[in-house]
Amino acid sequence: MKQTIQPVYNFNAGPSALPSAVLEKAQQELLNFRGTGMSVMELSHRSSTYEEVHNKAITRLKTLFSIPENYEVLFLQGGASLQFSMIPMNFLQQGQKAAYVNTGVWAEKAFAEAKLFGEPYEAASSKESNHCFIPNNLSYNQDDAYIHITSNNTIYGTQWKDFPETGDVPLIADMSSDIMSKTVDISKFAMIYAGAQKNLGPSGVTVVIIRKDMIEKANPNVPTMLKYSTHYKNNSLFNTPPTFGIYMLGEVLGWIEEKGGLQALAKQNEEKAKLIYDAIDESNGFYVGHAEPESRSLMNITFRLADQELEKKFLEEAKQAGFVGINGYRTVGGCRASTYNAVPVEACMALREFMIQFQNNN
Ligand SMILES: Cc1ncc(COP(=O)(O)O)c(C=O)c1O
Numbered sequence: 001m002k003q004t005i006q007p008v009y010n011f012n013a014g015p016s017a018l019p020s021a022v023l024e025k026a027q028q029e030l031l032n033f034r035g036t037g038m039s040v041m042e043l044s045h046r047s048s049t050y051e052e053v054h055n056k057a058i059t060r061l062k063t064l065f066s067i068p069e070n071y072e073v074l075f076l077q078g079g080a081s082l083q084f085s086m087i088p089m090n091f092l093q094q095g096q097k098a099a100y101v102n103t104g105v106w107a108e109k110a111f112a113e114a115k116l117f118g119e120p121y122e123a124a125s126s127k128e129s130n131h132c133f134i135p136n137n138l139s140y141n142q143d144d145a146y147i148h149i150t151s152n153n154t155i156y157g158t159q160w161k162d163f164p165e166t167g168d169v170p171l172i173a174d175m176s177s178d179i180m181s182k183t184v185d186i187s188k189f190a191m192i193y194a195g196a197q198k199n200l201g202p203s204g205v206t207v208v209i210i211r212k213d214m215i216e217k218a219n220p221n222v223p224t225m226l227k228y229s230t231h232y233k234n235n236s237l238f239n240t241p242p243t244f245g246i247y248m249l250g251e252v253l254g255w256i257e258e259k260g261g262l263q264a265l266a267k268q269n270e271e272k273a274k275l276i277y278d279a280i281d282e283s284n285g286f287y288v289g290h291a292e293p294e295s296r297s298l299m300n301i302t303f304r305l306a307d308q309e310l311e312k313k314f315l316e317e318a319k320q321a322g323f324v325g326i327n328g329y330r331t332v333g334g335c336r337a338s339t340y341n342a343v344p345v346e347a348c349m350a351l352r353e354f355m356i357q358f359q360n361n362n
Contacts, residue, residue, distance in 0.1 A: 009347040012325035013154055013300065014177065014198040017342040018248070019255045026248060041244045050243055054236070057250030064256055067186050067209060074208040074228065075236040075246055080106070080176045080195040083206060084113040086226050087172060087191070090218040092118035092145045099123035099140035099147040099169075103158060104131040105331070106174060107150045114148075123147060131156040133295040138164055146170040146190060152178035154198075155329040157302030157336065158295040163188050170214060178299045179207065180256065181341055182266035190214050198299070199341045201249035204242040256341070265341055272339045272348040273298040279355040286359045290334065304334040311335070314358055321354055 010017040033040040036049055043050045058073045067073065076082070087110070092098050096118045100111040102125035114120035124135035131153060140147055147166050152159040154177040163185075164171065170190030179194035186192070191210045197203035208228070215228045224230050230238050259265055277296065280287040280303050290302035305311040315335065318326045328334035339348055 006322060008322045008324045009350055010324050011337045011339070011343065011347070011351070013329070013336060013338045014195070014340075015203050016198050016325070016338055016340050017347075018201070019252060019342045022248065022251045022255050022342075025251060040247045043243065045237060045240050045243055051237075053243075053247050053250055054241070057246050057253060058236075060250060060253035060257065061207065061209075064253055064261060065180060065186065065209070066183065070213070071186060071209055071211050072215070072232050073236075074210065074231045075241055075249075076206040076208055076231060077204065077242060079203070079206055080174055080193060081109065082226075083174070083193040083208070084110040085116075086228070087146070087148065087193075088114040088117035088120070089222050089226055090228055091170070091172075091214065092120070093219060094118060096145045097121060097141065097143075098145045099138070101125070101135065101138060101147070101149045102127055103134060103150050104153040104156050105329075106154065106176070107148070110148055110150070110174060118145065120148075126158070130290075131158060132290055133292040134158050134160050140166075140169060142167070142169060144169050146172050148172045148174070150174045150176075152176075152297050152299050154300050154338075155302075155332055155336075157289075157291045157297045157300040159297035159299065161294070170211075177338075177340075178297070180262060180265075181269050181299055183262045196245060196249050198338070199252075201252045202245050204245040205249055207249075252342070268345065269298045269339065269341065272343065272345055273301060275345075275348045275352045276301045276337055276339070276355070279352045283355070283359055287355065299338060299340055301337045301339060302328060302332075302334060303336075310362060313362070317358060318351075318354060323351060323354065326351075 030039050061073050092114060098114055098120045100120050101123050111120050123138040123140045126133050126135050147169055151173045159178060171188060172191045173189055175192050176194040177198045180199050191214055193208045196205040196207060210228055215232050218228055256265060280289045287303045305314055315327055326335050326337060328336045337351055
C-alpha cells in the first residue's frame with residue numbers, strides 16, 4: 001500500500017534539504033546505473049563508469065565555482081571536523097604561529113586542534129557579544145603560517161560579506177555552511193573546505209579546494225591518509241572514496257548548472273533570506289534577530305521571540321504546521337531557519353506567512 005506522506009518544509013541546519021529533482025534522478029538510477037545493471041554504490045571505484053562520475057563532479061565544481069588552474073579539488077572524508085586537525089598537521093610546525101578568527105563554536109573547535117601542533121592565537125573575536133557580528137579588524141603577523149576564518153557561522157547566523165585581503169599570508173576558510181551559495185574570488189584563499197551536507201549533497205564527503213603550492217610546502221611527517229599530497233597525487237582515489245556521496249554531489253552541481261549557476265542561485269538566496277528577515281524586522285520586536293544587520297547570514301537566519309513561553313509555543317506550532325529544523329542549535333537555543341541552496345522559495349514564503357500569522361494570533 002502506498003503511504004501518503006505529509007509534505008514538510010525542511011529548514012534543517014545540516015544534513016539539510018536536497019533538490020527534489022536530484023533525489024528523483026537518484027531514485028530512477030538506483031537499481032540500474034547507466035546500463036550497468038547495478039547501483040552506483042555497487043560499482044568498483046576503479047571502474048571507468050565510476051571514474052566518469054568522480055571526474056565529472058570535480059570538473060563541474062571547478063567550472064561552477066570558477067576555480068583557477070593553480071588549485072585542486074579534493075574529495076576527503078572525516079567532515080569539516082577532520083580539516084580542523086589536518087590543516088595544522090600539514091601547515092603548522094611546532095613553534096610556528098597561526099591566526100584564527102573566533103566567530104563561534106566551529107572556529108573555536110578549529111583553534112583547539114591547532115593548539116596540538118603549534119601556536120595559534122586569536123586574530124579577532126566576537127565572543128563577548130555572543131558572536132552576533134563578524135569582526136573586521138584582524139591583527140596578525142606577516143610570518144604566520146596562515147589565517148583561518150569561518151565564512152558562515154551556522155549556529156549564530158553571521159556571514160562574512162567581504163573577505164579580508166591577507167597578502168602573502170595564506171587565508172584558509174571553513175565554508176561548510178555557505179559554499180557555492182554565491183560566487184567567491186577563490187584567488188584570495190590558499191584553501192577552502194566544507195562538509196558537503198549543507199549546500200552540496202549528503203554527508204560523508206568533504207570538499208577541499210587547495211592551492212597547489214600549499215600542498216608542496218606541507219609538512220611531510222604526517223600520516224599518509226592525512227596528507228593533502230596523498231589525495232592530490234591520486235585524484236582523491238588513494239583509498240575507497242564515498243562513491244554514492246560523490247555521485248550525489250555531482251548531481252547537485254548539475255542541478256546548480258540548470259538553475260543558471262552561482263549568480264542565479266545567489267540572487268535567489270538573497271530573496272529567500274529577505275522574506276524571513278523582513279518578517280523579523282517588520283514585527284515591532286515580536287521577533288528579534290540575533291545577528292547584527294550588516295553581518296546577517298543568507299544561509300542561517302537566527303532569531304528569538306521576546307518571551308520564552310511564546311518561543312516554545314512558536315516552535316511547537318511550527319512543527320505541527322510542517323516546518324522542520326526551526327529550533328536553534330542545542331547549546332544556544334532560540335530559532336533558526338537554514339535556507340540553503342536547495343530550500344525552495346515557497347518554503348521561505350510559507351515560513352514568512354506562518355510567522356506573521358503566529359504574531360497576529362498571539
Ligand atoms: C561552519 C561549520 N564548520 C564545521 C562543521 C562541522 O562539520 P562536520 O560535521 O562535517 O565535521 C559544521 C557543522 O555544522 C559547520 O557548520
